[in-house]
Amino acid sequence: xxxxxxxxxxxxxxxxxxxxxxxxxxxxxxxxxxxxxxxxxxxxxxxxxxxxxxxxxxxxxxxxxxxxxxxxxxxxxxxxxxxxxxxxxxxxxx
Numbered sequence: 001x002x003x004x005x006x007x008x009x010x011x012x013x014x015x016x017x018x019x020x021x022x023x024x025x026x027x028x029x030x031x032x033x034x035x036x037x038x039x040x041x042x043x044x045x046x047x048x049x050x051x052x053x054x055x056x057x058x059x060x061x062x063x064x065x066x067x068x069x070x071x072x073x074x075x076x077x078x079x080x081x082x083x084x085x086x087x088x089x090x091x092x093x094x
Contacts, residue, residue, distance in 0.1 A: 004061035014055045021048050 025044050033040065054060040059070050 003058070006055070006058075006061070010055065014051055018048055018051060 021044055025041065028037070028040055028044070031037075053070060059066055062070075
């Protein structure tokens with residue numbers, strides 16, 4: 001198998017970054033920032049998902065076809081979030 005070899009140091013660094021983001025996520029749950037709570041939680045979750053996809057799923061060193069399919073997945077996720085939020089915003093609360 002002729003794949004790219006990633007050193008353990010990179011994996012440890014990514015793991016440490018994920019743990020820091022986990023602590024940040026937990027600590028943000030204790031602050032009331034109003035509507036910004038959801039935005040900050042989503043930004044942190046997107047950063048964590050991106051790190052996992054790039055390094056632990058080896059997409060960073062993958063071929064162009066892999067990048068196309070990962071990009072298509074993210075594009076589909078954006079479409080689903082947009083449709084869900086447009087439905088949520090247009091509802092009336094009685």
